[in-house]
Amino acid sequence: EDQVTQSPEALRLQEGESSSLNCSYTVSGLRGLFWYRQDPGKGPEFLFTLYSAGEEKEKERLKATLTKKESFLHITAPKPEDSATYLCAVGGSEKLVFGKGMKLTVNP
Amino acid sequence: NAGVTQTPKFQVLKTGQSMTLQCAQDMNHNSMYWYRQDPGMGLRLIYYSASEGTTDKGEVPNGYNVSRLNKREFSLRLESAAPSQTSVYFCASSLLEGRVEKLFFGSGTQLSVL
Numbered sequence: 001e002d003q004v005t006q007s008p009e010a011l012r013l014q015e016g017e018s019s020s021l022n023c024s025y026t027v028s029g030l031r032g033l034f035w036y037r038q039d040p041g042k043g044p045e046f047l048f049t050l051y052s053a054g055e056e057k058e059k060e061r062l063k064a065t066l067t068k069k070e071s072f073l074h075i076t077a078p079k080p081e082d083s084a085t086y087l088c089a090v091g092g093s094e095k096l097v098f099g100k101g102m103k104l105t106v107n108p
Numbered sequence: 109n110a111g112v113t114q115t116p117k118f119q120v121l122k123t124g125q126s127m128t129l130q131c132a133q134d135m136n137h138n139s140m141y142w143y144r145q146d147p148g149m150g151l152r153l154i155y156y157s158a159s160e161g162t163t164d165k166g167e168v169p170n171g172y173n174v175s176r177l178n179k180r181e182f183s184l185r186l187e188s189a190a191p192s193q194t195s196v197y198f199c200a201s202s203l204l205e206g207r208v209e210k211l212f213f214g215s216g217t218q219l220s221v222l
Binding site: 031032034041042043044045046049051087089091095096098099100101 | 112148149150151152153156166198200205206207208209210211212213214215216
C-alpha cells in the first residue's frame, strides 16, 4: 500500500526565516511526486512534479527536491503571502495518494 | 479559462436528504475525480472516471453515486445524507504527464449534514 507522511503538521516562521517541509513516502514503483499549495477556501493548486531521485525544481522562493524515500520543499526567505497549506502526493501502484498537508504561517 | 467549476459552493442538508454536486471542466481532460477533504485526514478519493462512460470506486465510495454525463461533466450524488458526510468536496480533472496524472482541482463544495 502506497503511503505518504508529511512533517511537520504546522510551521510558523518569521518573514525571511528559511525552512524546509518534509514528505516521506513508500510506494511500489514511483511514477511521480507532486507538491500542491492550498489557500483557505480554495482547491489545491499545482506547484511541482518530480519524477526521479536527484531531481530538483524551483519556483520563486520554493525549491522541491526528491530522494528515493522523501521529498523536501525548501522555502527561502519566505513572505507572508507564502502562508498556505502545502500538500504532497505520490503516484505509485494505484491512484495518487495525498499526505495530510502542512500548514505554513509566515508572520511579518 | 474556467478550468474546473463546481456548484454549489456551500450546502446545508438535513440527515436523509439527497443532493447532487455538479462539476464541469473545459480542459478536454479524459479523467475526472471526486475527493473529500476532512481535517487531519487529507484528500481521499471517492470515485473517479477514467473516460466518458466509465466510473470506478476510490478509497471511500460508500454512500455516494456518480455519473459521467459527458466528457466535460462528472456529478456526485448523495442519496441519503448522513452527518459523517459533512466535509469539503473537491472535483478534479487530470492530464497524463509522463506516467502519472497531474490533477487540476475545482474550488470545492463545503457540505454540512445536520
